Amino acid sequence: MTRVVAQGTFDILHPGHVHYLRDAKAMGDELHVIVARSVNVTHKEPPVMPDDQRREMVAALKPVDEAHLGHPEDIFVPIERIDPAIIALGYDQHHDEERLQAALADRGLDCEIRRASPLDRDDSDRLLSTGRIIDRVLEERS
Numbered sequence: 572m573t574r575v576v577a578q579g580t581f582d583i584l585h586p587g588h589v590h591y592l593r594d595a596k597a598m599g600d601e602l603h604v605i606v607a608r609s610v611n612v613t614h615k616e617p618p619v620m621p622d623d624q625r626r627e628m629v630a631a632l633k634p635v636d637e638a639h640l641g642h643p644e645d646i647f648v649p650i651e652r653i654d655p656a657i658i659a660l661g662y663d664q665h666h667d668e669e670r671l672q673a674a675l676a677d678r679g680l681d682c683e684i685r686r687a688s689p690l691d692r693d694d695s696d697r698l699l700s701t702g703r704i705i706d707r708v709l710e711e712r713s
């Protein structure tokens with residue numbers, strides 16, 4: 572049984588999220604998703620949807636076995652609890668793989684880090700980014 576962890580904000584779901592989670596699930600047998608707490612989303616605009624609502628929507632997706640709300644202060648607490656064999660990073664996530672691997676090793680955690688593939692964001696017929704969905708709403712409804 573190979574357990575895989577995926578993680579992200581998942582504010583306003585779109586097919587890019589589904590693609591990432593399918594890709595992550597295909598890396599093993601059981602997919603756990605850590606949904607970032609709003610307080611930790613500091614690298615972009617904070618999510619519109621509340622923490623619990625984002626977790627509930629991710630948990631309802633077919634590739635997902637369990638969705639967990641992230642820890643507010645220490646991102647390694649859920650990893651220790653879930654104990655995955657693989658952490659699947661999203662294709663565009665800012666995390667540095669070597670630094671993350673070193674931090675995991677410092678905590679005595681042994682897991683492989685892999686990158687998921689992208690679903691083309693330049694496909695003009697589809698909205699494959701939460702930021703772009705919000706921009707479209709602002710353009711069309713304001």
Ligand SMILES: Cc1cc2nc3c(=O)[nH]c(=O)nc-3n(C[C@H](O)[C@H](O)[C@H](O)COP(=O)(O)O)c2cc1C
Binds near residue numbers: 581606612641642
């Ligand atoms: C291994 C790992 C574990 C994470 N655990 C948590 C966590 O426990 N709590 C949390 O709020 N965010 C957690 N995150 C999410 C990050 O804090 C960050 O917000 C997230 O990568 C944002 O991704 P996005 O820009 O793709 O939405 C984790 C990220 C990684 C790589």
Ligand SMILES: Nc1ncnc2c1ncn2[C@@H]1O[C@H](COP(=O)(O)OP(=O)(O)OP(=O)(O)O)[C@@H](O)[C@H]1O
Binds near residue numbers: 664691
């Ligand atoms: N088009 C896509 N193809 C593949 N993976 C995607 C795509 N869009 C998002 N993801 C992945 O889904 C996870 C969560 O993404 P996130 O919640 O940041 O959504 P986003 O649409 O990228 O947001 P934003 O547009 O605000 O940057 C990340 O790992 C990200 O790489």
